[in-house]
Each structure stands twice: as C-alpha cells, then as structure tokens.
Amino acid sequence: MTPTNIFAPASTPADSIFGLSIFVLLNVAAIFIVVFALLAYVVVRFRSKRNDDRKEPAQIYGSTQVELAWTVIPVLIVLALFLASARVIASIQNPPRPPGALEVIVTGHQYWWEYRYPSLNIVSANELHVPVSDPAHPTPTFLTLLSADTLHSFWVPRLAGKTDLIPNHPNHMWIDPHEPGLFLGQCAQYCGTQHAKMLLRVYVQPRDEFDRWVREQQQTPQSAALSPGQRTFESMACGNCHTISGTPARGRFGPDLTHIMSRDTIAAGAAPNTPQKLRLWIKNPDAVKPGSKMPAMGLPDQDVDAVAAYLETLR
Amino acid sequence: MSSNTIALTELPASRPLALRLHEWVTTVDHKRLGILYILFALVFLAVGGVEATIMRLQLIGPHKDLVSPEVFNRMFTMHGTTMIFFVAMPLVFGFANYLVPLMIGARDMAFPRLNAFSFWMSALGGIFLYFSFLGGDGLYGAGSAPDVGWFAYAPLTSKTFSLGHSTDYWTLSLLSSGIGSIGTAINIITTILCLRCPGMTLGKMPLLVWLNLVMAALVILAVSPLSAAQIMLLIDRYLGAHFFDTQAGGSAVVWMHFFWIFGHPEVYVLVLPAFGFASEIIPVFSRKAMFGYPVMVLATIAIGFIGMSVWAHHMFTVGMSAGANTFFVLSTMAIAVPTGIKIFNWMATMWGGKIRFDVPMMFCVAFLFQFLVAGLTGVTLAVAPFDWQLGNSYYVVAHFHYVIVGGILFTAFGAFYYWFPKVYGKMLNETLGILHFWLFFIGFHLTFDFMHIPGLLGMPRRIYTYEPGRGWDTWNLIVTVGVAFQAAGILFFACNLIWSYLRGKTSGNDPWDAWTLEWSISSPPPVYNYAVVPVVRSRRPLWDLKHPEDPDWRYE
Numbered sequence: 001m002t003p004t005n006i007f008a009p010a011s012t013p014a015d016s017i018f019g020l021s022i023f024v025l026l027n028v029a030a031i032f033i034v035v036f037a038l039l040a041y042v043v044v045r046f047r048s049k050r051n052d053d054r055k056e057p058a059q060i061y062g063s064t065q066v067e068l069a070w071t072v073i074p075v076l077i078v079l080a081l082f083l084a085s086a087r088v089i090a091s092i093q094n095p096p097r098p099p100g101a102l103e104v105i106v107t108g109h110q111y112w113w114e115y116r117y118p119s120l121n122i123v124s125a126n127e128l129h130v131p132v133s134d135p136a137h138p139t140p141t142f143l144t145l146l147s148a149d150t151l152h153s154f155w156v157p158r159l160a161g162k163t164d165l166i167p168n169h170p171n172h173m174w175i176d177p178h179e180p181g182l183f184l185g186q187c188a189q190y191c192g193t194q195h196a197k198m199l200l201r202v203y204v205q206p207r208d209e210f211d212r213w214v215r216e217q218q219q220t221p222q223s224a225a226l227s228p229g230q231r232t233f234e235s236m237a238c239g240n241c242h243t244i245s246g247t248p249a250r251g252r253f254g255p256d257l258t259h260i261m262s263r264d265t266i267a268a269g270a271a272p273n274t275p276q277k278l279r280l281w282i283k284n285p286d287a288v289k290p291g292s293k294m295p296a297m298g299l300p301d302q303d304v305d306a307v308a309a310y311l312e313t314l315r
Numbered sequence: 316m317s318s319n320t321i322a323l324t325e326l327p328a329s330r331p332l333a334l335r336l337h338e339w340v341t342t343v344d345h346k347r348l349g350i351l352y353i354l355f356a357l358v359f360l361a362v363g364g365v366e367a368t369i370m371r372l373q374l375i376g377p378h379k380d381l382v383s384p385e386v387f388n389r390m391f392t393m394h395g396t397t398m399i400f401f402v403a404m405p406l407v408f409g410f411a412n413y414l415v416p417l418m419i420g421a422r423d424m425a426f427p428r429l430n431a432f433s434f435w436m437s438a439l440g441g442i443f444l445y446f447s448f449l450g451g452d453g454l455y456g457a458g459s460a461p462d463v464g465w466f467a468y469a470p471l472t473s474k475t476f477s478l479g480h481s482t483d484y485w486t487l488s489l490l491s492s493g494i495g496s497i498g499t500a501i502n503i504i505t506t507i508l509c510l511r512c513p514g515m516t517l518g519k520m521p522l523l524v525w526l527n528l529v530m531a532a533l534v535i536l537a538v539s540p541l542s543a544a545q546i547m548l549l550i551d552r553y554l555g556a557h558f559f560d561t562q563a564g565g566s567a568v569v570w571m572h573f574f575w576i577f578g579h580p581e582v583y584v585l586v587l588p589a590f591g592f593a594s595e596i597i598p599v600f601s602r603k604a605m606f607g608y609p610v611m612v613l614a615t616i617a618i619g620f621i622g623m624s625v626w627a628h629h630m631f632t633v634g635m636s637a638g639a640n641t642f643f644v645l646s647t648m649a650i651a652v653p654t655g656i657k658i659f660n661w662m663a664t665m666w667g668g669k670i671r672f673d674v675p676m677m678f679c680v681a682f683l684f685q686f687l688v689a690g691l692t693g694v695t696l697a698v699a700p701f702d703w704q705l706g707n708s709y710y711v712v713a714h715f716h717y718v719i720v721g722g723i724l725f726t727a728f729g730a731f732y733y734w735f736p737k738v739y740g741k742m743l744n745e746t747l748g749i750l751h752f753w754l755f756f757i758g759f760h761l762t763f764d765f766m767h768i769p770g771l772l773g774m775p776r777r778i779y780t781y782e783p784g785r786g787w788d789t790w791n792l793i794v795t796v797g798v799a800f801q802a803a804g805i806l807f808f809a810c811n812l813i814w815s816y817l818r819g820k821t822s823g824n825d826p827w828d829a830w831t832l833e834w835s836i837s838s839p840p841p842v843y844n845y846a847v848v849p850v851v852r853s854r855r856p857l858w859d860l861k862h863p864e865d866p867d868w869r870y871e
Contacts, residue, residue, distance in 0.1 A: 002786030004773025006704040017700045024698050028691045035658065035687055042662055043680055046601070048669035056862070057669050061870050062607035070659040071652065078648045081698065085644045088700040093637040145634075150471050151567060153632060153707060157773040161703020164633045167470060167561035169568055171634035184785075188707045188775040189632075190464050192471060193384050196778035291384050 003184045006157045010183065010204075011133075011175045012140075013092050013160035020088045024081060031077070092161075095174055100139040102130060108145070108152030108165035108187070110293055111194040112255055112268040122217045123243070125255030126268045128202045131210040133176035139207075140176035150192055156185030156202050164189050177204040186269075193291030199269030217259055220246040221314055229310025232303045241294075244314065254294060261315040267292065279308045343427035344842060348434050349413030350738065355438060356405035357809075359397050362445075364805065366394040371762075371795040377783040387779035388462035393444070395465025396485065399581065400492050401441045403719065406727055407588045408437075408499050411527045414734065415503060417833035417840060418521045420512025420849045425505035433498035440492030447484035461485040464777060466578060467548075469559035469570040474552055483552065486545045493542040500534035503527055512832075514851040518612075519871070521831050521854065522605060523591035525612050529619040530587040533580045536623060541577035544570065568633060575626035583622040586718065587615065589726040590657060593679050596726075596733050597661050599829045600676035601668030604867065607660045608854060614653035614660075621650045631702040640699045647697035654690055658683060673827070674748035678729030681756055685721030689714065692767070707777075710770025716763045728755070728808070735812075736826045740838040741819030747811035751804050758800025765793045830855035 001008070009015040106128075107114040115124045130141040145154055147165040154173065155162035163173040177183070187198035205213060221244075230247070233239065239249030245258040260266075263273055270289045271277040280287055283304045285294040299307065339347060370390050373381045382390070412430065416423055424430045444461075451459045461481040463471045472482045507528045511520065520528075548570075550556040557563040559570045598605045605611065628647045631640055661683060670676065692714040696702050705711060728751070735743045769787040781787055825834040832849055833840070835857055853859055853867035 002772045004785055006771055006773060014704075017704055020698065021695070021701045021704070024695055024701060028694055032687065032691055036684065039662055039683055039687070042665045043670065046665055046668050046670050048602075048671050052669060056602050057667055059604045059865075059867075059870075060606060060663075060667065061604055062610065063663075066663065067607055067610045067656070067660075071656060074652045074655045078651060081694065082645050082648055085698045085700060086641045089637050089640050089644070092700060092703075093640070150476060151468055153775075155707075155773070155775065157704060161700060162632050162706060163703070166567050166633060168564065168566065169634065185773065186775060186778075190388075190468070190471075190777040192476065193388065193462075195388075196384065196780050199782070 003182075004157045008158055010179050010181075011159040011177045013173070013175065014158055016088050016091055017161055020084055023084055027077060027081060095140070097142065098138050098140065100137065101174075102139065102141045103144070104128065104130070104141055105144045105146065106154060106165065108147045108149075108154075108191070108198075109253075110149050110192050111187070111198040111289070111291075113154075113198070113200065114148075114255065117214075120214055120218065122214065123256045124217060124259070125263075126199075126201065126265065127263050128200070129210060129213050130175065130177065130202065130204055131207050132180050132204055133178065135176075135178060138176055140174050142172065142174045145171040145173065151189045152187050152191045152198065153189035154185075154200065155188035156183050156200055158183050159185075159202060162188045175202075177202075180204050180206050180209075194289055197268060197270040197289050197292075199265075201265065201269055213262075216262060216315075221258065222246070227306070227310050227313070229306035229308070232299070232307050233310055236297055236299065236303075236307075238297070238307070257311065257314060259314060260311055261313075267294075275308060275312065278311060279304055282307055282311075341431075343423075343431045345412050345416050345424045345427065345430060346738075346840065346842075348430050349409045349411075351434055352405040352409030352412060352437075355434075355441065356402045356409060357812075359401040359405075359441060361805075361809075363394050363397040363402055364802065366390045366397065368798055368802065370394065371798045373779060374781070374791050375795040376792065377781050377785075377788055379780060382779070384779040385462065388464075388777070389460040391777055392461050392464055392467075392485075396444060396461070396488070397441075398719070399465065399585075400489060401437075401444070403585045403723060404492070404496060405437060407530065407585060408433075408496070410588060410592070410727075410730055410734075411503055411530070412499070413738065414833065415506055415524055415527055416510070417737075417836075417844060418524050418831050419507065419510060419515055420832050420845055420851070421506060421510035422844050422848075424502050425509055426502050429498050429502050433495040433502065436495030436498065437492045438495075440488045440490075440495065443484050443491055444488035447481050447488075451481035451484055452479050466574050467570075468574075469548075469565070469567040470561040472548060472552075472570075473560045473562070475560075475562060483549070486548055486552075490542055490545045490549075493538045493545070496534050496538045497542075500531040500538070503531035504535075507531075512845075512849050512851060518609070519851060519854050522594035522608065522611055522615075523588075523831075526587045526591035526594065526615055529615050530584050533584050533587070533619055533622065537577045537580035537584060540573050544573035544577075547573075568630075571630050571633060572627070575629040576623075578629060579626040580622050582715075582718065583618055585723050587618070589682070589723040590615070592726040592730040592733070593661060593682060595829075595831065596675045596679045596729050598664050599827050600671045600673060600679075601665045602671070603664055603668040604855065604858075605660070606663035606666075610656060611660055614656045617653040618650060621646060621653070625650060628697060628699075628702070631699045632706050644697055644699050648694060651690060651694055651697075658687060658690070673732070674743070674745060674752060675729040675733035675827075677749075677752050678725045678732070681752075682722055682725040682729070685717060685725065685759075689717035689722055692717065705770060707775055708770035709774045709776055710767050712776050713763050713766035713770060716766070720759060721763065725759075728752075731808075731812075733827065734833075735815065736822030737833055737838050737840070739816055739819070740822055741815055742822045742826060743815045744811050744819060747807050747814070751807040751811060753804075754800050754807060755804030758797045758802070758804055761797025761800060762794050763797075765790050765797070769794075825857070828861075830857040830861075832856055835860075 009018040105116040113126050115128050131139050133139045145165040147167045152165040153162045159175040163171050183202040185200035241251040241254035243250050243256045266273045266281055267289045284296050285292045447460045547558040551558050551560050557565040559565045561567050625647045627643045732743050768790045772786050774787045824838050853871050855867045859866040
C-alpha cells in the first residue's frame with residue numbers, strides 16, 4: 001500500500017477531507033458520465049454520411065428553455081458542493097481544543113524541520129513524535145507553523161491536508177492520529193535546491209511509549225571526559241549551527257543533535273541513520289543530499305571517525 | 316494622379332533575401348506581425364518541450380540523477396515561464412492579430428506601429444529570459460538560468476536566496492513582454508470597437524472576435540498588477556525596499572496575491588481565444604449556425620468578470636481565514652456554470668448537424684472531451700479542503716496541463732489546420748495531419764491522464780527526484796513514455812508546416828465552405844485585405860451570400 005495515499009486517512013482532518021472528496025468525486029463522475037455520453041452520441045450520430053446529399057442541415061439558432069435548463073441544473077450542483085465544502089472548512093479551521101492537546105512549534109528550514117515542544121521543553125528535528133489520540137478522549141496535536149527562511153509546506157497526506165510555512169506569517173494546523181505507526185510525507189512548497197529531500201516522518205505512538213520518548217528527550221547527556229570527537233566538534237565550528245545540550249554547542253541554524261541517535265534517519269529523511277551514512281554525511285554532505293546547507297568541513301578521515309563516534313554517543 | 320491614390324503595383328517577385336528579411340523586421344502589417352508572433356511561439360514551443368522532456372526523463376524512476384537538482388529547478392522554471400509567456404501568449408496574440416481585422420472587415424489593426432512595437436517588446440522578453448543562461452551568473456558566480464519557479468514566490472527571489480542575476484533576467488523578461496501584451500491588448504480592443512465594417516454591430520461579430528475582446532480586457536486587468544509586482548521586486552533587489560523581503564518584515568503573501576491576480580485571469584486570457592477557435596470551427600464542420608450565440612457572448616463576459624475574483628484559490632494552503640477560503644470556493648465554482656454553458660452550446664451546435672471530421676474538427680472534438688475533464692478536475696480543486704490535499708501535488712500539474720495542452724493547444728492545432736489555407740493559399744497535408752493528431756492525442760492521454768494518480772498518492776510537484784516505495788514509480792514511467800508520442804506528433808506537425816508551405820495542395824479562397832468574412836477574399840489575403848469595405852447583415856455574411864433564399868438576417 002502507498003504510505004502517502006490521500007484516500008487512506010488516519011486522523012480527523014484527513015478523514016473529513018476524505019468524506020468530502022468522495023462526495024465531490026461522485027458528483028463530478030456523474031456529470032462526466034452524462035456529458036461524455038451525450039458528446040459521444042452527438043459525435044457518432046451526426047457524422048456526415050458517405051452518400052450525403054450535400055444539402056445543409058436545418059439551421060437552429062438557439063432555445064431559451066434549453067439554455068435555462070443547462071444553467072439552472074449546474075447552479076444547483078454548485079450550491080450543493082459549495083455548502084458541503086463550507087461545512088468542512090469550518091470544522092477543520094475552527095476545531096475544539098481539548099485540555100489534553102499537545103502543542104508543537106514546527107519551523108521550516110532549508111531543507112529540514114525543527115520541532116519544539118514548549119510545554120515539554122523538548123527540541124527535536126525531522127522526526128515528529130506525537131501520541132495516539134483516542135476518539136473517546138481526544139489528545140490532538142496542534143502545530144504552529146513558522147519558517148526560518150523560504151516557504152515550505154507541511155504535508156503528511158494520511159494525517160491532514162497541507163499548510164504552508166511562511167516567514168512572518170504563523171500558520172496553524174492540527175492532527176489527531178487514531179492509530180499508531182509511522183506516517184510519511186514531505187515538503188510541498190518549493191523551497192530551494194533540495195526541496196525534494198525535505199522529507200517528513202511522523203511517529204504516532206501509544207501514550208506510554210510517547211511518554212517514554214519524552215523522558216528520554218528531556219535528559220541532558222552527561223559525558224565524563226571530553227572525547228577527541230567532541231573536541232573536534234567544538235573546535236571545528238560545528239557548534240555554530242548545531243546545538244548539543246550541556247555543551248558549548250548552541251547553534252540554531254542546523255538540527256539539534258542532542259539526541260541524534262534516537263532518530264532513524266539523518267539529513268531530513270534523506271538517508272538512514274547508520275554509522276556508514278553518518279560518516280559520509282559529515283565528510284561530504286553533497287554526496288548524500290546535493291545542495292544541502294551543511295558544508296563539507298574538509299576534515300581528515302580520523303577526525304571524521306572521531307566526530308561520528310562522538311555523535312553515536314548522543315542517545 | 317491625385318495624392319490620395321494608393322499605388323498597388325506588384326513588387327518584383329524575387330528580391331534579395333536581406334531586403335525581404337528587412338521587410339519582415341520593419342513591417343507594421345497585422346498579417347505579417349501575426350505570423351511573426353506565431354513563428355516566435357513555435358520556436359519557443361520546441362524549446363519548452365525540450366525542457367519538459369529533460370524533467371520527464373529525470374522522473375522516469377526514483378532516485379535518478381540524469382541532471383542535478385539545480386538544473387532540474389531551472390528546467391521547471393524555464394519551462395513554465397516559456398510556455399506561458401513565450402508560447403501561449405504569442406500564439407493567442409498572433410492569431411488575434413491575423414484574424415480579428417480580417418473577420419471584422421478592417422484593413423489593419425487600429426495602431427499598426429504600436430502593434431509592431433508590442434511584438435518586438437515581447438520578443439525582447441524572450442531574449443532576456445534565455446540570455447540568463449549566459450548572463451545569469453553575474454558577478455557572484457552563482458545562478459545561471461532562474462530557478463525560482465514560474466510564479467517565483469518570495470522570498471526565494473530576494474537577494475539573500477537568489478544570488479547573481481538570474482531572477483533579474485526573469486523579472487526584466489516578464490516586464491518587457493508585459494509591456495508588449497498590454498500594448499497589443501489596447502490595440503485589439505480599439506480595433507474591435509472602432510474598425511468594424513458597416514452593418515457589423517457588436518451583436519453580429521463572429522464569436523472569435525467577442526472572445527478576443529474579453530481576452531484583451533483581461534490582459535489589461537491582469538498583466539498590469541504583474542508588471543507592478545515586477546517593478547516592486549526590482550526595487551526590493553536594487554533600491555533596498557522590503558515589499559517581499561521577509562527578512563526585513565516584508566510579506567511573501569502579498570507577492571502571492573499580486574502574482575495570482577495576474578495568474579488566474581491569465582488562464583482565461585489563454586482559454587478564451589481557444590474557445591474562439593472552437594466557436595468558429597465547430598459550426599463550420601457541423602454545417603450549422605452557432606447554437607445560442609447571445610448566451611455564448613453572455614457566458615464569455617461572465618467568465619471575464621468572475622475570472623477576476625477567483626485568484627486566491629491558488630492560495631488555499633497559505634492559511635487564509637475560513638471566511639476567505641469559503642468565498643473563493645464559491646467564486647471558483649461559479650465559473651463552472653458559464654463554462655459548462657459553453658460546452659453544452661457547442662454540443663447543441665453539433666446536434667442535428669452533418670459533422671465532417673477534417674483535421675481541424677478532430678482537434679476541436681478532442682478539445683470538447685478533454686476540456687470536460689479539465690473543468691471537472693477544476694471543480695475538485697475548487698473544494699478548498701480537497702485542495703489542501705491536492706494543491707501543489709502532481710494532480711494540480713495534471714489538471715492545468717489538461718487545460719493548457721488538452722484545451723488550448725488542441726484548439727490551436729485545429730486553428731493551424733483551419734486557417735493555414737487562408738494564410739498561404741495551400742492546404743496542410745491531411746495524412747500528416749491525421750498522424751499528428753493521433754500521436755499527439757495518445758501521448759497527451761498517456762502523460763496527463765496518468766499524471767493525476769501520483770498526485771492522489773502524495774507526490775508533490777517540483778521535486779527533482781522521489782523516494783522509492785511510495786507507489787509512484789509505475790505512474791511516472793507511463794507519464795514519461797507519453798512524452799515520446801507527443802514529441803513524435805509535434806515532429807509530424809513541424810514537417811507538415813514546412814512541407815505544405817513548400818508544396819501543399821492549392822486551397823482556393825474558401826476550402827471549408829465557411830461563413831465568416833476572411834473566406835471571401837483571396838488566399839493569401841492581399842496586403843490591404845479588402846479592396847472594397849464589405850457590408851454585412853448577419854453573423855454569417857457568407858451564408859447569406861451562398862443562400863440568398865434563406866439568409867441568416869431573417870432570424871437574428
């Protein structure tokens with residue numbers, strides 16, 4: 001099955017869009033069949049015959065009744081579709097906000113996603129973790145969408161429609177996934193060179209699993225002694241862009257790496273988080289994701305190994 | 316010899332090539348300018364087609380690297396900009412230039428020099444755009460051709476994100492061609508309002524002329540804000556303003572409004588003349604008068620008005636209020652009503668007729684079916700919540716190509732086959748025409764029917780590659796295969812134009828037994844069009860002439 005099918009909703013906004021879209025598609029299909037059949041009939045029935053007498057057919061200039069009929073019927077169909085749409089617009093754009101709702105601030109960057117959970121004091125990147133929402137006791141997640149640079153768009157088709165991330169123009173959307181699992185999507189507004197590999201991964205977890213993830217993310221890793229990799233990381237300007245809590249690295253231009261090993265992927269989903277890919281990514285980011293904003297630092301191989309070894313301790 | 320006699324002596328048949336080219340460059344004749352516009356469009360059609368082919372080859376499967384992401388991004392930017400501004404617009408203006416004066420019994424456009432100026436401004440725009448491949452690097456060594464997308468959303472166009480001069484060439488290109496477009500639009504409106512022959516009231520104009528009148532009005536309303544936005548962008552980039560510079564408090568959303576208040580009426584600018592071609596060709600090949608002429612005119616005007624109030628349906632995902640979204644759902648759906656009326660009237664024109672399936676009619680019948688689909692997918696996109704899923708996906712790409720290729724390009728091909736005999740006095744070859752039709756028809760449907768599906772499966776547009784395992788691979792393969800058929804069709808079309816121009820069958824003045832004024836004069840028409848200004852009494856002056864026992868003016 002396609003992981004990004006818009007017709008496989010797993011969350012209320014996607015589900016109400018799905019219901020509306022079926023209603024619209026049925027209407028449109030009915031119109032298509034009727035008009036297509038009429039057109040086909042005309043084309044076949046009224047083609048000039050081989051042994052035609054070459055006389056011109058009867059000239060008909062119009063008919064008010066017929067014109068009225070094919071004006072009024074479409075107007076009625078349009079009204080029905082419009083009212084159905086208006087209802088769904090209101091239900092998605094003005095949702096109730098139950099007390100258990102989770103807040104996440106999503107910031108789009110060229111070409112990765114930053115997630116901040118203000119109430120939980122968590123900062124993460126690229127892989128969004130949210131709890132399952134039981135329809136009986138809904139715990140939806142409300143996303144505030146910001147952008148640090150160009151336009152982006154948050155689109156996970158099975159959870160909700162897309163909403164753009166626009167600088168100076170905070171947007172809002174919400175999801176309440178009904179089932180646990182991994183939901184995929186990607187940036188849906190052209191944002192620059194690597195728009196294609198700005199992938200979205202949403203991990204929907206049962207409550208206890210989500211709570212465990214939260215506790216892990218809230219911990220600040222304690223390292224006894226400064227490893228060679230950490231020394232390189234801190235001396236080679238890595239910390240100008242990346243944050244690792246509890247260390248001098250406090251940059252915000254790139255993803256927070258405090259718990260990088262808790263993620264399945266690197267480079268916004270462009271590669272799996274394996275030791276081999278991580279080394280390649282540090283050594284030559286363009287080999288993994290050409291056009292990414294992460295520079296190749298020109299580190300000698302042993303330094304790359306050391307930095308990778310350091311990052312692999314950040315769980 | 317009195318001073319107001321015009322010398323009509325024939326020029327010597329063979330003149331030096333340089334002299335003949337000089338005549339084309341300095342011409343102010345509406346027919347020659349029309350041909351120049353159309354040749355210009357055909358050259359860029361080939362260029363834009365190559366760009367599309369590069370994109371489709373890259374997307375034939377997941378994780379292909381035929382071109383780099385940078386090159387791919389330039390290709391879709393150049394493809395979109397080229398096809399809209401340097402193929403579709405010049406085609407529309409070329410046919411309008413050539414046909415409108417002939418159809419209203421005029422000797423030229425109202426402002427022949429403005430006409431030439433406008434054409435050359437548009438041509439300059441095309442040159443600006445393609446010069447970016449050489450000059451776009453600028454002093455920064457970054458850039459080359461623009462890579463901001465054809466709607467160039469802020470802030471990607473700001474100095475921060477667009478180094479070098481690529482965006483500047485894009486801006487100058489649109490500014491220059493915009494001046495040309497507005498000039499031609501003023502010319503078309505003035506010509507239609509002031510130069511109609513005696514007897515041709517507004518209510519007796521051929522429908523093509525009506526459609527071009529509304530088109531020209533829309534050009535003035537739509538291209539002006541676009542040009543204003545381009546000037547604002549230039550001021551942003553060079554004089555330190557911050558209209559769209561979000562890093563200094565500017566607004567990306569304001570650019571979107573400016574662009575789409577142009578961008579959506581632009582769709583009608585292109586499709587109304589296409590409706591014009593269909594409204595001339597379908598009656599002639601069905602051998603019947605246009606059904607419901609007054610309603611067709613009213614529907615056209617309604618499309619013009621409503622078309623100006625739907626632009627923000629391109630912006631359903633930017634976070635407008637529920638009220639604004641709801642308004643634009645209604646206005647967008649409303650436009651389906653006059654458009655539907657048009658389809659029904661064309662069908663009623665064919666009803667009870669004796670339909671001849673010559674090549675122009677084949678293209679127009681295909682247009683009717685395809686425009687039906689394009690209109691209906693348009694309705695699905697008008698439903699804002701559905702658009703939150705479909706917007707910016709391949710479903711949208713499929714939808715607007717259905718409009719522009721399946722609607723506009725198909726009728727334009729029909730128009731080529733229909734009016735070529737008038738322009739050159741020779742028929743386009745029918746066998747080549749039928750091959751052109753079927754190859755292009757098959758290619759069109761392979762490409763654009765199947766392109767809807769990856770959109771429904773979550774594939775966004777403007778990505779230079781995609782992940783495997785999303786269920787998009789097969790569909791993209793089929794879409795790319797269709798390109799080969801379309802290219803073959805275009806190749807037959809090009810051969811047909813050249814071969815028929817050189818040795819096509821002589822057509823005579825009125826090969827289709829048609830009814831509008833242009834068929835009453837010789838093919839090709841003389842420089843002055845009409846030696847005696849014609850007088851008309853109905854919408855089909857040649858029908859009246861051919862059927863004096865049963866003239867139209869008794870019924871209109």
